[in-house]
Amino acid sequence: MSKSLLRSTGTVSALTFLSRLLGFVRDMLYARLFGAGAGMDAFNVAFRIPNLMRRLVAEGAFSQAFVPVFSEYRAQRSPEELKRLVDEVAGTLGAVLLLLTALGMIGAPLLVWLFASGFSSEPAKFALTADMLRITFPYILFIALTAFAGGILNSCGKFAVPALTPVLLNLCMIGAALWAAPHFAEPTLALAWGVCIAGVFQLLYQLPALRALALLPRPRWGWASAGVQRILQLMLPAMLGSSAAQINLLINTQLASTLPTGSVSWLYYSDRLVEFTLGIFGAALGTVILPKLARQHADAAPAAFSATLDWGLRWSLLIGVPSTVALMILAGPLLATLFMHGEFTAHDVVMTTRSLVAYGSGLVAFMLIKVLAPGFYARQDTRTPVRYGLVSIGVNIGLQLLLVQWLAHAGLALSTALASFINAGLLLVRLLRDGHYVPVPGWWRFGLHLLLGNLAMAAFLLWGAGDLAQWYTATTSERLLHLAWLVAGGMAVYAVTCLGTGLRLRDLVARAA
Incomplete structure (x- = not known):
C-alpha cells in the first residue's frame, strides 16, 4: 500500500512539475x-487577493473539511446518500460563492485599501488595482468549484485530472501576456x-471525470442537510488553521505596499520560486496523504494512521531540507x-x-505543515490547527513590525518563514502528545544521513556557484548551462552521500501502512 502512496505522490508531483514549469x-x-x-505591483495585489481566498476557501478550508466527510460517506453510506451529499454541497457552495463574488466586485476599492493601503498614496496605481480586482475576483467562484470537483476525484483515487488542471491557468496567462x-x-x-478565463476552463475540464464516476453534481440547495452542516462546522475554523501561511503572505503584501515601488513584485517572484518546489512535492504529498489518513481514521486503524504520518514526514525532510x-x-x-531579461534589471x-533567501529558509517548514495538518483534518479536528494558525499569524505580525525596519521587504519574508516553523512545531508536538503519531524507530540514523548529505551538497554548491557578478555578465545560454550543471551536480552529491552513508530508499518505501 505504501508503494501505491508513493506512486500517487509521484503522479501528482510529475503533473505539478509540468504546471510549475x-x-x-x-x-x-x-x-x-x-x-x-507599478503595473505588475497592481496585478500582483489584484491576483493575490482572490488567490488567497482560493487557498482559504477552496484548497484550504473546504478541501480539508470536505474530503474527510466525503470519505466517511463513501465508506459507510449508500451511493444514493453519497450522490445527495455531492449535489447539496455543489448547490450550497455555488450559491454562497456567487454572493461572495458579487460583493467582492462591488467592494473592490475597499479590498484594495484593506490589503494594500500603501497604494492609496498613488491614485492611478490604486485605481488600476481596483479595476483589475473586479476582473480577477470571479476566479474564486470557478476555482472553488474546481477544488470541490478535485476533492471528489482525489478521494476516489483519481489524482491525475486535478493535478493537471493548473496547467490551464498558466496557459491562459501566458496567452494573455503574449497576445x-x-x-x-x-x-x-x-x-x-x-x-x-482560466477559472472557467479549469472547472469545465473536471466535469467529464466526474461524469465517469457517476458523481457529476446536480446542484441543489442543502444548507440544512446534515452533511453540509458538518462540512461547514469543520470548514469555518479550518479557514485560518490550514492557510496561516497564506494569511501571513497577504499581511506581507499590505506592509510591502508601504515600501518603495517594486517591493510587492520582488516578494512575488521570491514566492513563485518557493512555491515551485513546494508544489512539486510538498503540495502533492499533502494532496495524496489526506484521503489516505481519512480512510484510516474511518476504518479505526490508529497504527496505520501513525505509520502514514511517519512516512510523510520522512519524505518531506528527505526532499525539503536539500x-x-x-x-x-x-x-x-x-x-x-x-x-534578468528585458525590464527585470x-x-x-x-x-x-x-x-x-529569507522565504527559502522556511521551505522545509511549509512542506512539513502539508503533512502535519492533514493529521488533524483527517480526524475532523479543525479547532487545534486554527489555534496554532492564529499563534503563527500573531508571531508573524510581531516579527514583521520588528524586522521590516532593518531588512525592508526581506524582513517580511523572513518573518513568514519563522512563523511557519512555529506552526509546524506546534502541530508536531500535539500529534506526539496525543499519541496520534508515534515515530517509527530509526530517526536518529535517518537524521545523520540527511545532515551529511546536505553538508556535502552545500559545499559543492558554494564552490560551484561562484560570485554573483559573473552571472550578470554571462549570456542566457551560459547561465542556463551553469545552473543546470549546479542543480544536477548538487542532486548527485546529495544522493551519493546519503546512499553511501547507508540510507536505503526501500526502507522509506516500506514504512507506510
Whole structure:
C-alpha cells in the first residue's frame, strides 16, 4: 500500500512539475515584458487577493473539511446518500460563492485599501488595482468549484485530472501576456482577464471525470442537510488553521505596499520560486496523504494512521531540507538566469535575492505543515490547527513590525518563514502528545544521513556557484548551462552521500501502512 502512496505522490508531483514549469515560463515573460513596476505591483495585489481566498476557501478550508466527510460517506453510506451529499454541497457552495463574488466586485476599492493601503498614496496605481480586482475576483467562484470537483476525484483515487488542471491557468496567462497584452492601453489588464478565463476552463475540464464516476453534481440547495452542516462546522475554523501561511503572505503584501515601488513584485517572484518546489512535492504529498489518513481514521486503524504520518514526514525532510539549502545558496543565480531579461534589471535580482533567501529558509517548514495538518483534518479536528494558525499569524505580525525596519521587504519574508516553523512545531508536538503519531524507530540514523548529505551538497554548491557578478555578465545560454550543471551536480552529491552513508530508499518505501 505504501508503494501505491508513493506512486500517487509521484503522479501528482510529475503533473505539478509540468504546471510549475509553465508557471516559470509565465513569470519569465512577466519579468521580460512588465518588469517590477507599478503595473505588475497592481496585478500582483489584484491576483493575490482572490488567490488567497482560493487557498482559504477552496484548497484550504473546504478541501480539508470536505474530503474527510466525503470519505466517511463513501465508506459507510449508500451511493444514493453519497450522490445527495455531492449535489447539496455543489448547490450550497455555488450559491454562497456567487454572493461572495458579487460583493467582492462591488467592494473592490475597499479590498484594495484593506490589503494594500500603501497604494492609496498613488491614485492611478490604486485605481488600476481596483479595476483589475473586479476582473480577477470571479476566479474564486470557478476555482472553488474546481477544488470541490478535485476533492471528489482525489478521494476516489483519481489524482491525475486535478493535478493537471493548473496547467490551464498558466496557459491562459501566458496567452494573455503574449497576445492580448499588446492590445490594451494598460498591458497588465490583459493578465487579469487571463486569470478570469482560466477559472472557467479549469472547472469545465473536471466535469467529464466526474461524469465517469457517476458523481457529476446536480446542484441543489442543502444548507440544512446534515452533511453540509458538518462540512461547514469543520470548514469555518479550518479557514485560518490550514492557510496561516497564506494569511501571513497577504499581511506581507499590505506592509510591502508601504515600501518603495517594486517591493510587492520582488516578494512575488521570491514566492513563485518557493512555491515551485513546494508544489512539486510538498503540495502533492499533502494532496495524496489526506484521503489516505481519512480512510484510516474511518476504518479505526490508529497504527496505520501513525505509520502514514511517519512516512510523510520522512519524505518531506528527505526532499525539503536539500531543497531549502539549495534554494538559499542558489537564490541569486536562479533569479539571474530565470528573470534578468528585458525590464527585470540586475537591481531587481539583488533585491529579490534578499527576499528569496529569507522565504527559502522556511521551505522545509511549509512542506512539513502539508503533512502535519492533514493529521488533524483527517480526524475532523479543525479547532487545534486554527489555534496554532492564529499563534503563527500573531508571531508573524510581531516579527514583521520588528524586522521590516532593518531588512525592508526581506524582513517580511523572513518573518513568514519563522512563523511557519512555529506552526509546524506546534502541530508536531500535539500529534506526539496525543499519541496520534508515534515515530517509527530509526530517526536518529535517518537524521545523520540527511545532515551529511546536505553538508556535502552545500559545499559543492558554494564552490560551484561562484560570485554573483559573473552571472550578470554571462549570456542566457551560459547561465542556463551553469545552473543546470549546479542543480544536477548538487542532486548527485546529495544522493551519493546519503546512499553511501547507508540510507536505503526501500526502507522509506516500506514504512507506510
